[in-house]
Amino acid sequence: MLISQMNWMQAEAHLARDDRAVLPLGSTEQHAYLSLAVDAILAAKMAEDAAEPSGAAVWPVLPFGITPYFAAYPGTVTLRLETYARLIEDALESLYRSGARRIVLVNGHGGNNPGQTAAMEWLAGRPDAQVRWHNWWAAPETMATVKAIDPVASHASWMENFPWTRLPGVEMPAEQKPMVDIDALKSRDPVSARLLLGDGNYGGFYQRSDDDMARVWAAGVAETRKAIEDWT
Numbered sequence: 192m193l194i195s196q197m198n199w200m201q202a203e204a205h206l207a208r209d210d211r212a213v214l215p216l217g218s219t220e221q222h223a224y225l226s227l228a229v230d231a232i233l234a235a236k237m238a239e240d241a242a243e244p245s246g247a248a249v250w251p252v253l254p255f256g257i258t259p260y261f262a263a264y265p266g267t268v269t270l271r272l273e274t275y276a277r278l279i280e281d282a283l284e285s286l287y288r289s290g291a292r293r294i295v296l297v298n299g300h301g302g303n304n305p306g307q308t309a310a311m312e313w314l315a316g317r318p319d320a321q322v323r324w325h326n327w328w329a330a331p332e333t334m335a336t337v338k339a340i341d342p343v344a345s346h347a348s349w350m351e352n353f354p355w356t357r358l359p360g361v362e363m364p365a366e367q368k369p370m371v372d373i374d375a376l377k378s379r380d381p382v383s384a385r386l387l388l389g390d391g392n393y394g395g396f397y398q399r400s401d402d403d404m405a406r407v408w409a410a411g412v413a414e415t416r417k418a419i420e421d422w423t
Contacts, residue, residue, distance in 0.1 A: 192248045193239065202248070206290035211247040213238045213419060214282060218256035218300035221264035222356070223347035223391035224363055228254065229356045234299030236355060237327045240408075241297070241415035250286070253278070257302040263381035264391065276309035283313045287320055295323045295419050323418050330414040333407065340403050343367060345393035352398045353408065363397035370394030 194202060206212070215238040217231025226232060235252035242249050254268075257275050261267045270278070279296075286294055296310060307324040314322050327333065328350070337344050344350040352363070371393050376384055 192242070192246050194248055194250050197248075202289065205248055209247060210290060210292040211245075211419065212286045212289075212291035212294045213242050213247050213249040214286065214294065214296050215249070215252040216256065216296055216298040216300065216303050216306065217252045217254050218258050218302060219254050220256075220258040220261045220267040220269070220300075221347070221391045222351060224358070224361050224397065225347060225352060225356045226358055227266040229347075229351050230256070230299040232356055233351070233353070234297050234327070237299070237411055237415055238295075238297040240412050242419050244416070245420050247295075247419050248291075252299075253282070256300045257305060258300070260302075260377070260379075260381060260384050261391075263385040272305055275303065275306055279306040279309040280313045283310060283322065287317060292319060293321050293422055295325055295415075297415060297418075298324060298326050299328070301326070301329070321422065325415060325418045327411045327415050330411070332414050333410040336407050336410040340406065341396065341399065343370065343395040345370065345395050347390075347392040348395035349397060349399040349403075350395070350407065353404050354401065364390075365397075367396045368392050368394050 192205060197205065215234035217228070217234045219227055219231060221227065222229040231252045231254040238249050255270050257272060258267060258269045262269055283294060310322045310324055314320060337350050341349065348368070371388055373393070376387055379387060
């Protein structure tokens with residue numbers, strides 16, 4: 192159930208029957224030849240696909256996150272750590288005020304993980320609520336599926352190249368890019384990081400078959416659905 196397709200009266204009635212809320216978390220940042228909104232697109236679709244059978248309410252994706260290391264790439268939007276923590280707390284408080292008590296944050300960007308601490312701090316004052324932080328792409332079965340297909344997978348590589356994150360008319364390089372030195376990358380300012388990283392792919396092929404991507408997506412949906420549905 193998409194909140195975007197409800198009015199406030201319908202949302203009130205729905206949450207009175209089902210107190211689950213699903214909030215996708217994304218980012219707007221460089222993804223090499225893919226959309227700048229990859230993380231937002233994937234988090235939103237993952238939340239919608241996973242929640243659909245149960246009817247849990249799904250909110251619109253938060254499109255901005257924490258990504259200072261990509262600040263030198265045009266189009267990237269990054270929030271300060273303090274700003275993001277307050278955003279998460281305010282969003283949770285709003286969902287709670289609306290009647291949500293079981294909240295799943297479907298996260299699509301690793302840089303957002305400090306938000307989990309903010310969620311835990313908020314939760315400490317709400318003993319009647321539960322919050323789950325779910326990094327959909329890093330869940331065990333999903334990541335195992337990625338590794339089984341091709342262990343060389345990373346940011347902006349094939350593992351994020353789904354039909355819905357590609358751009359029309361943009362061709363992908365055919366080669367497998369060598370993995371970047373992650374430790375060196377993390378130690379640099381944004382301009383130096385861009386010089387080291389180049390096009391934005393951390394390493395690996397840029398695209399694999401749609402059959403491979405369907406396997407990854409199916410694993411992600413299954414694990415995310417469990418996070419939404421299983422509260423025992």
